[in-house]
Amino acid sequence: MTYTIPESREAAQAQDEHDILRHAREAFDIPEGTIYLVGHSLGPATHTALDALSRAGSFEWREELVSAWNTAGWFDLPVHIGKQIARLIGAGESEVIIADSVSVNLYKLAAAARPLAKSPTLIVEEGEFPTDQYILEALANLAGTDFIRAGRGNGPDTLAETGGVLVMSAIDYRNAEVRDIAAHESRAAETGGVIIWDLSHATGVIQLDLKAAGARLAAGCTYKYLNGGPGAPAFLYVSDTMCDTLHTPLPGWMGHARPFAFEPSYTPAPDIRRMASGTPPILSLSALSGALEVFEALDAGLIEDKARALGDLVIARVQAMGLEVASPLDASQRGGHVSFTHPNGYEVVQALIARGILADFRAPDTIRFGVSPLYLGFEDIWTAMEGLEDILTTRSWDNEAFRKRATVT
Ligand SMILES: Cc1ncc(COP(=O)(O)O)c(C=O)c1O
16 A cells, blocks of 8 residues: 555545554554554553453452463463564564563673674664663673774774674664664674664564564564553564574573573573573563554554655654754655654643643654554644644743653653
8 A cells, every 4th residue: 555645634534544554543542532642652552452461460360370370371471472573573483582671681682792793892872772872881891891882873884893792773762763774784794793773663663574684683672662561571582593602691590491490500591581581570461462462464564654654744744834854854764753853842742742642852852753553544643733833833832831841751
């Protein structure tokens, strides 16, 4: 299906009517009257996630108690969900596991990758998501190894020069710029470097084919476009070719080859389970597994196409309002959100929220509109953009109530 940029509300409605993805919206439980443009931060609840959560709490935990580790399949849930995610990122079923947070997984992967790279130097770009920077720098300090904070866009060149380990987002959290995984992987492999991909802003919104791209290591979160719920645990990808040689720095009992043999010393599991550390959060995993059911019948290529078309509509309208777009204008270079700037961005976002149009703000002046294609239509975007235009023209954002900063923006 080819999506176009509608030039009127009627054209937006017509495109929604013919949209193959329009029924996906029924899977979500979004409050009436809300236009949710924050799926790049916290995806909304799905009926299947809420049902799975309720079942895990009220039946499995309450009725089956500790036996549920076996009877309800709790023990295998991290690997089972890994398989659900593998399909979405173009990985083999044995290459993905759910564990911990992205931050912790980046630590584990970077520490495990150091001995496999030509040099142990750890590299991250200065514009990278802050946790990625903090984790790498702390690991370098602990390991007594070089740490390089490369200039924006210079990570791959630095990696080619030093042959170390680079952590890099496949989609930039600020402006949704896309990185070419295949091109960077092939150069890294030639020069003895290892890249760990942060897929947090990519998974569930753009088409990923990690195997075809030659990606070796990755981690990503599940609470954004995968709609796993607040604080849902992260996933970790290790290509089959790397698994045997990868040794986690946090060898907990859940990564042991025989966790219930209670052996005094550690033997890593022969498969991806070796990257697990401690007991998995079953209630969160249950919600996540339910949420992922929504993706089962959906085509990742179509999701990507629609996200980019929705983004094009945001860009066309934002530019018409004279605002500066911070995201790539070329849709093929953009992920699932559009960023633009306004000197009073925080207040503008609060004024939007007051109208039921939920967007987010990133200091100092960036407004982000997430365009999740599963529950947003072209008319929703049209309405949101009319709301934005009205707020700017009437300066209704210029109000004391909108200046008070919340802890989470
Ligand atoms: C690109 C990116 N990396 C890492 C994180 C942090 O993930 P976690 O809180 O699971 O450690 C985020 C969170 O939004 C993110 O956007």
